[in-house]
Amino acid sequence: MANPDSKRRLGLIQRNLQETLGEDRLTKLLDDGQDVRIYWGTATTGKPHIAYFVPISKIADFLEAGCQVTILFADLHGYLDNMKAPWSLLNLRVKYYENVIKAMLQSIGVPLDKLTFIKGTDYQLSREYTLDVYRLSSVVTEHDAKKAGAEVVKQVDHPLLSGLLYPGLQALDEEYLKVDAQFGGVDQRKIFTFAEKYLPALGYAKRIHLMNPMVPGLTGTKMSSSEEDSKIDLCDSPSSLKKKLKKAFCEPGNVTENGILSFTKHVLFPLSRGKPFLIERKEEFGGNKLYDDYESLEKEFGEELVHPGDLKQAVEREINKLLDPIRKQFQSPELKELASKAYPVEPKTKVKKGAKSGASEELSPSRLNIKVGKIVSAEMHPDADTLYLEKIDIGEDVPRTVISGLAGKVELEQLRDRLVVVLCNLKPVKMRGIESQAMLLCAVSEDGTIEPLSPPEASSPGEVALFEGHSSGEPDAELKPKKKVFEQLQVDLKTSSNGIAQWKDHQLVTKLGPVVAPSLKNASIR
Secondary structure, eight states, X not given: OOOHHHHHHHHHHHTTOSEEESHHHHHHHHHTTOOOEEEEEXXXXXXXXXXXXXXXXXXXXXXHTTOEEEEEEEXXXXXXXXXXXXXXXXXXXXXXXXHHHHHHHHHTTOOGGGEEEEEGGGTTTXXXXXXXXXXXXXXXOHHHHHHHTTTTSOOOSSOOHHHHHHHHHHHHHHHHTTOSEEEEEGGGHHHHHHHHHHTGXXXXXXXXXXXXXXXXXXXXXXXXXXXXXXXXXXXXXXXXXXXXXXXSOOOTTOOSSOHHHHHIIIIIHHXXXXXXXXXXXOGGGTOOEEESSHHHHHHHHHTTOSOHHHHHHHHHHHHHHHHHHHHHHTTSHHHHHHHHHHSOOOOXXXXXXXXXXXTTOEEOGGGSOEEEEEEEEEEEOTTOSSOEEEEEEOSSSSOEEEEESOTTTSOHHHXXXXXXEEEOOBOOEEETTEEEOSEEOEEEOTTOOEEEOBOOTTOOTTOEEEETTOOSSOOOSSBOGGGTHHHHHHTTEEEOTTSBEEETTEEEEETTEEOBOTTOOSOEEO
């Protein structure tokens, strides 16, 4: 029979959770008087926002229940998820996350000495872990790996192999962190069931999985770093907070798709430590009202006894209390500099005035779909002495036909079987009767010398090349000729003094490193 203390601890651990896998094992650990070891991992990608208080409030619950908690800064996971965190920024983003998460915990009074912090690459690059990745890859099917990451790993038309590795690495983390349970959002359920299936296949124990519901953002959808109006940054000013809350979706009587109410339920009430939640109102509207529990607030909001404006005002007051110590801490010159380096601002360049269409569209090199290619054949164009006709494998079923003006400037033998970099989303155009389906990117010096750009040696056809600091946007499906997007971006495409391809000061990189033109430095790219 469960003792009262284990029942209390179980209640704290499961408060506001949507689902627990392995509840019987959790109950047994608690009945035996053991300290449950739980880990929560966060991929160090976009800037943490106020929705991070949802898992942080649960970490406070776990600690109050006497659990041992490990927070994993999953830097390698962020890189593998379609390079959301460029390799060159991994360490900077880990430092930023560590400072932010610690500041959040301190703002709600959670002692840091009860927590363990660890970085993924501290152990995920070890010999033992690497061997287990290979062991896991020998038993996991492509179907199961893809299915497991469907709701977490960024889905694209031509996924990288790294995205298939992601669920396996997260499963192995449970073993290497020596925990009893993993905590995460219900969007990770498929990864959790993947872990329960495949860890025993390697001889490792099945873990408990604790899942938070997906809390809607201010727009009524998932709060996202990439959707500006849906999130409140942890360093947003009080005026910015007020502005965003004013726009927030909070329909009278709607208790199901209401980000304001959800935040109140999952963050403000759990962190209140029994203090009533205050709604301030003028006397003519019923006067102030105190709520001892969330259920009472939700019931009266659903009955339209609480006005959305009054609820927003109360939530604004409480959020400011949470953010004030974080804002103060991040005013230091050191943390300001860290933030600017970890998250370089993407310039919002506009299309030049006078363009016939798309004049208000933002220009970013993320709109270019650039991939590694391998030239499988190269020959003279049958109807032009200045053009080559190349067949280039870019990881698709059939190599693309590319016409380039390299005849007389680059020898055919220098092109065959060579790794190159290709712009893939230009509109196909016929050149002397043959359609060119992409553009071979080259460095061109002032004297007319040409050198095709080269990706890292071990690259494979189809690998994506992105400009650092511009990895969050999606490339255009097709660059429309009339909008001249590439032409305007091309003005700032150059090789550096080290021969590295870049747009302004942002290097062009694949997951293996920078794209280069070794013999042409400070040259234009076209």
